[in-house]
């Protein structure tokens with residue numbers, strides 16, 4: 001059975017000012033699957049995530065998305081100072097701002113969503129800890145919970161495994177698989193061949209173009225390859 005499509009990109013060009021970084025990306029992202037965005041430094045992975053997140057407008061091409069919920073762009077733990085005087089729960093609650101506006105008090109429903117999101121990624125027991133007390137892996141999971149608290153059906157992550165040890169990276173890949181099984185579409189940029197191999201689908205970028213059909217750094221890069229069973 002063919003996977004459903006969450007995102008269809010046709011001829012997406014995007015860049016910064018006069019500089020074009022993406023030169024016509026045509027690709028699909030399957031719904032409720034894990035897609036890895038793979039490519040060397042500077043190949044355009046973060047730029048493509050920005051386009052998918054809606055924070056960078058393409059200069060040409062079209063982007064269609066099933067579902068009407070706003071995508072959640074999950075920050076990278078190395079990009080957010082852990083010295084912020086916030087508890088893990090506060091950080092996850094920030095995910096509700098997208099719904100409420102930061103000036104509104106959280107409702108009981110918001111708090112329930114925050115608690116569920118933390119539960120989902122196994123950080124419920126860390127709720128009262130200060131961010132600065134968390135390991136890199138715990139912090140990254142808190143940020144994923146922040147994305148989940150937005151109740152988005154599309155999570156976009158830029159190198160979530162960066163700077164984490166093997167166990168912590170493994171944990172995150174397991175969480176991705178569980179979320180996908182629950183219907184969440186995941187797109188994550190990665191340098192890690194292991195993480196890319198574990199995804200359901202891969203998009204390989206080279207110098208702002210999609211590479212397809214070449215001898216792959218295993219497994220194949222055909223559209224929508226299915227690996228293993230769910």
Ligand SMILES: Nc1ncnc2c1ncn2[C@@H]1O[C@H](COP(=O)(O)OP(=O)(O)OP(=O)(O)O)[C@@H](O)[C@H]1O
Pocket residue numbers: 016019021039040041042043044045046047048189
């Ligand atoms: N805000 C910006 N303004 C101008 N150029 C940018 C900006 N952000 C990225 N670029 C350029 O766009 C190109 C693609 O960068 P991008 O961050 O999308 O690649 P990447 O594949 O995510 O790389 P990395 O793996 O290093 O994160 C690079 O040449 C980069 O210098």
